[in-house]
Amino acid sequence: MMLHEKIIKYFKENIKLFNNSFERRDLDILIRYVFDNRTYSEIENIYKDIYFINVLKFAIRRRLSQEPISQIISSRRFWHSKFYVDKNVLDPRPETELLVKKVLELPSSNLSLIDLGTGSGCIAISIAKEKPNFEVFASDISDGALKVAKRNSELYQTSITFIKSDWFSKIDRKFDVIVANPPYISETEYNDLPLCIRRFEPKIALIAGSNGLDCFKKIIKQFNKYLKPKGMLFLEIGSTQKQNIKKLFHYNGYKKIEFLNDLSGKYRVVCVKKDA
Ligand SMILES: C[S@@+](CC[C@H](N)C(=O)[O-])C[C@H]1O[C@@H](n2cnc3c(N)ncnc32)[C@H](O)[C@@H]1O
Incomplete structure (x- = not known):
């Protein structure tokens, strides 16, 4: 399993904020945002760290309250x-x-x-x-x-x-x-x-x-x-x-x-x- 898939599986199993309306695409973007600029081996070691779990939880809560992804990650491609x-x-x-x-x-x-x-x-x-x-x-x-x-x-x-x-x-x-x-x-x-x-x-x-x-x-x-x-x-x-x-x-x-x-x-x- 690729690391990204492993992270998604872990967060889906451990964060109780998910519901069916949460789009997989949004989750992918938020995970990439939370682990921004980190190497593969760094992520392997840290993705279960409580800090990253909390940052991701906060981002997911914002998305669930309808905030646009772009404002959560402060970035939009144009x-x-x-x-x-x-x-x-x-x-x-x-x-x-x-x-x-x-x-x-x-x-x-x-x-x-x-x-x-x-x-x-x-x-x-x-x-x-x-x-x-x-x-x-x-x-x-x-x-x-x-x-x-x-x-x-x-x-x-x-x-x-x-x-x-x-x-x-x-x-x-x-x-x-x-x-x-x-x-x-x-x-x-x-x-x-x-x-x-x-x-x-x-x-x-x-x-x-x-x-x-x-x-x-x-x-x-x-x-x-x-x-x-x-x-x-x-x-x-x-x-x-x-x-x-x-x-x-x-x-x-x-x-x-x-x-x-x-x-x-x-x-x-x-x-x-x-x-x-
Ligand atoms: C539809 S947005 C476009 C923003 C940006 N140019 C874009 O394409 O994403 C319209 C912009 O016009 C600005 N605006 C609204 N009323 C204005 C006014 N009376 N004089 C100058 N700018 C105004 C808004 O603050 C907003 O940034």
Whole structure:
């Protein structure tokens, strides 16, 4: 039997916290987290140690109370990196990788870019890592989120200027690219979200008024004057929001709007050029 299997068997037999709803995948992740960075022979000797049993028990209790695995292990994978996360930030979601991919496909190698509502910093940092000649800025209204984003930026030694700002309120320059994954959930949709999201992820990162469009309205109204000539705006949108977003751009005078879809055909990113 492999050591990992031996550990799982031991904990299943000796920790009475397990019930049928506890997923094997979660247990695997928590065991790997508790024994992080230890060699095979070290683990062989210590896995029955009361300290490790208690650390694992505590982690299992947190998971049973619906806390997301990412917050328990303080880490979430996004694009090609792992990001530190805590209760101050939205867990980076796989669907946001489409926005990163589209920006990285831009042909220029030395653009200026701002990521509005940066949260953990996952978008700005993923781009800065792959485009070292980009001049990258990132903003958020939340002090807690900015602290997390700065920590991640230090971890990957990316050179990013962080700004505390309510969307464009403290932004005083123009960019080649503006990106944002703003909150886009309506109050009603929020009430239907799983408990693990409502209890542990920041409300300010999710809700955008009664119809989920409040943040888009603010950004779409103002982005043009913060773009350099030929600049571009990229926004992540909810999978059912295409028509409403189109109307918002039309209402603000923009005609050429491009929606980009993910592999499953869902439109998750909208791209608009300056003065389009
Ligand atoms: C959906 S989360 C996205 C976080 C991160 N960019 C990502 O993709 O994982 C939205 C972010 O917008 C921030 N935010 C909410 N209202 C804001 C505002 N008025 N001005 C700036 N940022 C805001 C939240 O704090 C949160 O970090």
